[in-house]
Amino acid sequence: MLRVFCLLISLLGCTLVFAQNGFQVVPLGVKGGTVDGNLSAYMLAPAGSDAYVCLDAGTVSSGIIAAVGNGAFNVNAETVLKKYIKGYLISHPHLDHISGMIINSVDDTVKQVYAMEHCINVMKAHYFNWQSWPNLANDGNAPALNKYRYQQLKEGIEMAVKESEISVRAFPLSHSKPYSSTAFLVKHGDEYVLYFGDTGPDEVERTDHMKRVWAAVAPLVKSGKLKGVFLEVSYPNAQPDRHLYGHLTPRWFMKEFEVLAGLAGKEHLRNLNVVVTHVKPVGNNEETIRKELGAANNLGLRLIFPEQGVKFELK
C-alpha cells in the first residue's frame, strides 16, 4: 500500500513539474517612442501564475489600468503593481524603456531590478540620483532608500528572479555603437521565451551580438522549447541603413530570423510565436510595417502585434 502511495505521489510530482503550458503576456506599453503613455513594457509569467516579471518599463501604471479594464487581471491596479510584478528586467536605460518604472517607484513595494552593468550604472548616475528622482534604489547617491535592489546580470549566466519560478540569462546587444542593449532569455522549467531590447542588425552594427543569441537559442527552437520571441521593428523598409539608429526594419528583422533558421532549421521556425515590438507610430508606419512583415514572412512565423492591456499566451 505504501509503495502504491509513493508511486502516486511520484507520478503527481512529475505531473506538477512537467505540466507546463507556456507563458502569458500582458503588454503594458507597445510603441517605440512618441506616445508617452504606451511605451515598451511587457509583463510575462508562466501560464496560470501571478508571479510576473516586467520586461522593460517604459509605461507601467497606464498599461496596468488598461489591462484591468480589459479583464486581463481579476485584481485592482494597485495589486498588480505591488504584488504581481516581482521584478523588472531592463534592457537598456533609454527613457522610453524605463520612465514608467521610475515614476511608479514611489508607490511601489520592495522589488528587484535586473540589468547588465552598463544599464545599472546609468540608472545610478542619471535616474535614481536625487536630481532626476529620489534614490529609491540600494546603491548610488546617498541616502539610498533601498526599495529597489539592483541585480547585475552577467552575460550568459543564469539568475533566478526572486519570488517567481522564473530565471533569466542576459546577452549584450548593440544599439547604435557604442550604446548597448540586452536580450533576455527567460526560463520556466523546461520552457523559454526570448526578449530582445532595442537592437540594430549585426550587419549594420558590425557585431555578432544577435548571432550569438541565435546560436544560444537554436537548440531550444529545434526542440520546441522556445515558446516565443519578442523582437523590435522600429521603422519601415524605406528607412535607410545609415539612419537606423540601432533599430530594425522588416527586411532586417526577417534577415535576422533567416540567421536563426540557418542554425535551427527552417522547419522549426514555422509557427514560432514572434511578438513584434517597438514600432514607431509615425504617419502610416504601423500599417506599412505590418504589410512589409507579412509580405516577407517566408518562414511562416506566427507574428503577434501586441496591444496595450490585451493579454495573450505563448504556447
Added chain:
Amino acid sequence: MLRVFCLLISLLGCTLVFAQNGFQVVPLGVKGGTVDGNLSAYMLAPAGSDAYVCLDAGTVSSGIIAAVGNGAFNVNAETVLKKYIKGYLISHPHLDHISGMIINSVDDTVKQVYAMEHCINVMKAHYFNWQSWPNLANDGNAPALNKYRYQQLKEGIEMAVKESEISVRAFPLSHSKPYSSTAFLVKHGDEYVLYFGDTGPDEVERTDHMKRVWAAVAPLVKSGKLKGVFLEVSYPNAQPDRHLYGHLTPRWFMKEFEVLAGLAGKEHLRNLNVVVTHVKPVGNNEETIRKELGAANNLGLRLIFPEQGVKFELK
C-alpha cells in the same frame, strides 16, 4: 477724409492691442505622479491664439491625443506638437515633469526650452546626454543635435517666448531642500497667469520663496490683471509635515493664499481662478483633497480641477 481714415485705423489698432480676453489652457497631464500617461503638463496661450507654451511636460503626446479627441483642437496631434507648442517652460527636472518632452523630442520640431540654471544643468547632465536619451539639445555631451535650445531664465527678469506673444518671469521655489523648483509668471499684453511648479510651504521649507512670489503678483491681483494661478496640492491634510517632501496639502495651500490675501486684500481673491495641480492619485486622495479644499475655501477662490485633454479658459 484722410483724417477720418487715420482715426479709424488708430482706433482699430487700439482694439487689436487691448482687446484681451484672458488665456486658454489645455491640460496634457494633471496627476502628481503614479499614472504615467497623465503627468503634469499644461498648454497655455492667450485666448484665441494657437501659439502655446507648455508649462512642464510630464506627459505630452498622450495628452495631445486626448485633447484632439475631445475637440480641444481642430488640427491633428502632430500639428499640435510641432506647430502649436512654441516652447517648454520646465519648473524642475523631476522625471514626472519632463519625461514627455524628452520622449517626444525625436519627432518634434526646433523648439526653445525655458528653465532656470539648475534645471538646465540637470537636463544636460542626466537626460539629453546620449546615455538616457540622444542629445537633441544645443549644449552638453557631443554631438549636440541642436533641436532644442536651452533658454536660461534668471530670477525676476522677463524673457520673451519666441514665436509667441507671451513673455515669462521666473521665481525660484523650494522643493524639499536642497532641491529647487520654479514659479513662472506668464504675461500677455497686460494680463498674467502664475504657474507654480512643485513647492513646499515656506513655513515647512523655512524659506520666503513663496512669499516673494506673492509679493510680486499682489499688485496684479489688486488690479484684476492676474487671470489665474496654478498651484499644487499633492497630499491630503492627513499627511504629516515631516513627510511633505516639498509639497502642499489643502491646509498649506489655503495658508499660502492667506499670505497673498494679506498682501493684496481678501476681497481681490474672491473668484480668482485657481487651478489645482499635482494631486497624487493614491487611494481616495483625489476625493479627499477636493473636499478638504472646498471646506477650507473661505477666500472664495474659484477652484478648477483640471482634466487631461479638457480645455478651459482663464478670464
